[in-house]
Amino acid sequence: MKKQYDVIIVGAGASGIGLGILLKAMHCEFCILEKERIGASFFNWPDDMRFITPSFPCQGFGQTDLNAVAPKTSPAYTLNVEHPSGVDYAEYLELLHRHFNLPVMTGIEVKTVNKLENGGFTIETSSGTLQSSFVIWAAGQFHYPNLQPFPGAELGIHSSLVDSWDAIQGDDLMIIGGFESGMNAAYQLCKRGKQVTVIAKTSTWEMEESDPSRSLSPYTFSLIENLPEPELLHLVGHAQVTGIKWSSEKYQIMTEGGAHFSTRYRPIIATGFTGSTQLIQHLFSYGEHGEPLVDAYDESIKTPGLFLAGPELRHDDHIFCFIYKFRQRYPIIAEAIGEALNLDMSIIEEYRKQNFYLDDLSSCGERCQC
Missing domain, CATH: 3.50.50.60 (FAD/NAD(P)-binding domain)
Known part of the structure; x- marks a missing residue:
């Protein structure tokens, strides 16, 4: 050499x-x-x-x-x-x-x-x-995923570390992040019959931007729009997650506005x-x-x-x-x-x-x- x-x-x-x-x-x-x-x-x-x-x-x-x-x-x-x-x-x-x-x-x-x-x-x-x-x-x-976007993020699993969505356990899942990675994860899990809640600071599914770096791409948007069972997906926008903690045998997800969500399964972190x-x-x-x-x-x-x-x-x-x-x-x-x-x-x-x-x-x- x-x-x-x-x-x-x-x-x-x-x-x-x-x-x-x-x-x-x-x-x-x-x-x-x-x-x-x-x-x-x-x-x-x-x-x-x-x-x-x-x-x-x-x-x-x-x-x-x-x-x-x-x-x-x-x-x-x-x-x-x-x-x-x-x-x-x-x-x-x-x-x-x-x-x-x-x-x-x-x-x-x-x-x-x-x-x-x-x-x-x-x-x-x-x-x-x-x-x-x-x-x-x-x-x-x-x-090089962002593994510490907020306190307690280590309790979840970053979307880039998922080898296959078939390996994700649970039927009532939480995803933090609403851009491409988060919404693609939501689609893949809903397609497998799982109930999914997406918690996102930015409501990308409502944005009208011509730049796909700032809103959902038409490809991802069409996947979400045409879910076989749309009732499985729950979208929560304008919610800045401030932390995750383990309490009462559940993962507790806190947001800036005081709202919190809980799930028995590891949250999926899709924050880039x-x-x-x-x-x-x-x-x-x-x-x-x-x-x-x-x-x-x-x-x-x-x-x-x-x-x-x-x-x-x-x-x-x-x-x-x-x-x-x-x-x-x-x-x-x-x-x-x-x-x-x-x-x-x-x-x-x-x-x-x-x-x-x-x-x-x-x-x-x-x-x-x-």
Whole structure:
């Protein structure tokens, strides 16, 4: 294994593979480090979890599959499914790895990243120390759930830690959190004939937002709307959970308004993720909502040369948690690195033509008119 690279990418998920394809086309000297296997987070999805963004092969008509991480590729074409499972999508990423012959090193755990005085980085790994001029942090979110959103949360089970909804015991269940994870969990459990109460700070099922990062996606909304037995689902909105405790042989769930709920079964926590930047938080500054702060090139404002890619990316009020959003920032990162290293950047124009390039964020907040 080499010890010195121009760029080291941490994580071989959607962003790691997507950026790797772009950097290879630019003839960059780089490697991708992955502590498990390619697409590891997707392998850990619950069995019934599916992409909420649809995949559709329409490249010939000037559009790219919403779940593709590189132009002229399509999970729908490769997998022949519209809403891939986690295992499906990992297969797509592995195919890209082989097709583009990407330098991915699996079984390499990154222990820490440190900035050098000369401007480069040292990356301490389970297989030794590496150095690079730039680091792209693409380790994602799913492996890093928010396990302590409120006191007593350890009494519940985070939705990302559920292997299969068939394994959930009980017939009267409580879910805390009303965004995609929580509502998908509610659907899966109601489909299995269980009584489910969703307790949520935000009533996502009532919101009218064109941005699916702020309200339920049409896919999830349609699942909830078409439950075979809708009476099994009880939705409680505008309820901020403040804690869980075990009392009178039941889990007691308290809320800010004084209301409380009880259940004999472990509550399901669907309150999101802290994100992988917590592993190198000394290299980031954070905003008021805990978001890593980056500049216009997705470069850490605290540590020049360190770039953030993937669902943890934020720009002011703009949320990049879907693949079709954060993939448009790959060439922005690649351009910044390419200019510094004097690389061949002719591929960037192809990314522009394929709608894989978003540098003007002023239109991101525009709502649909109808």
